[in-house]
Amino acid sequence: NAGVTQTPKFRILKIGQSMTLQCTQDMNHNYMYWYRQDPGMGLKLIYYSVGAGITDKGEVPNGYNVSRSTTEDFPLRLELAAPSQTSVYFCASRGLAGDHEQYFGPGTRLTVT
Amino acid sequence: AQSVAQPEDQVNVAEGNPLTVKCTYSVSGNPYLFWYVQYPNRGLQFLLKYITGDNLVKGSYGFEAEFNKSQTSFHLKKPSALVSDSALYFCAVRDGGSSASKIIFGSGTRLSIRP
Numbered sequence: 702n703a704g705v706t707q708t709p710k711f712r713i714l715k716i717g718q719s720m721t722l723q724c725t726q727d728m729n730h731n732y733m734y735w736y737r738q739d740p741g742m743g744l745k746l747i748y749y750s751v752g753a754g755i756t757d758k759g760e761v762p763n764g765y766n767v768s769r770s771t772t773e774d775f776p777l778r779l780e781l782a783a784p785s786q787t788s789v790y791f792c793a794s795r796g797l798a799g800d801h802e803q804y805f806g807p808g809t810r811l812t813v814t
Numbered sequence: 815a816q817s818v819a820q821p822e823d824q825v826n827v828a829e830g831n832p833l834t835v836k837c838t839y840s841v842s843g844n845p846y847l848f849w850y851v852q853y854p855n856r857g858l859q860f861l862l863k864y865i866t867g868d869n870l871v872k873g874s875y876g877f878e879a880e881f882n883k884s885q886t887s888f889h890l891k892k893p894s895a896l897v898s899d900s901a902l903y904f905c906a907v908r909d910g911g912s913s914a915s916k917i918i919f920g921s922g923t924r925l926s927i928r929p
Contacts, residue, residue: 743921801846805857
């Protein structure tokens with residue numbers, strides 16, 4: 702049982718480039734989340750999904766897009782990367798009802814220069 | 815809107831002493847409260863949660879937390895700190911009145927345990 706996996710672990714982008722951060726969970730969780738964590742700061746919610754085909758904005762969605770075509774996958778797309786998007790990105794998931802806690806992936810460290 | 819506050823950026827404790835990491839919250843419905851720990855270059859790991867029932871909840875690694883409704887607090891505690899407890903700790907809250915509600919994280923408290 703791998704839990705929540707994220708790829709890549711590290712990435713350096715030039716300003717204006719685009720990329721997709723991958724997130725996959727094998728726990729059949731309905732809810733999935735993308736957060737960013739800036740140095741020395743807490744987590745900010747970017748986007749979340751309550752099930753396949755359903756996504757919604759979090760606190761800081763500008764500059765990002767998501768899709769949820771399957772239960773397992775929740776990719777995060779960065780278009781026209783900017784230095785302000787330099788951060789560590791975490792994907793998380795949780796199940797329904799009684800499973801209240803979130804399970805986090807190991808993170809993707811992104812630098813935009 | 816829900817929110818959570820961790821008033822201390824850093825807490826320093828000597829090994830063997832008790833530790834407390836503070837958290838206060840605001841939520842319109844019933845609070846679901848969580849503590850997570852983050853070690854360097856790692857994702858967040860779940861420590862414990864309060865959903866309902868006893869106000870004192872016990873979690874991983876000997877940690878516990880006390881839910882205080884009147885003070886809207888959920889402080890994390892441990893009777894005897896270990897050097898290995900040094901990490902970044904996050905408090906989080908979700909509105910239990912909605913199954914689709916988002917979990918909101920505090921800004922984190924860095925716990926440093928000196929030998």
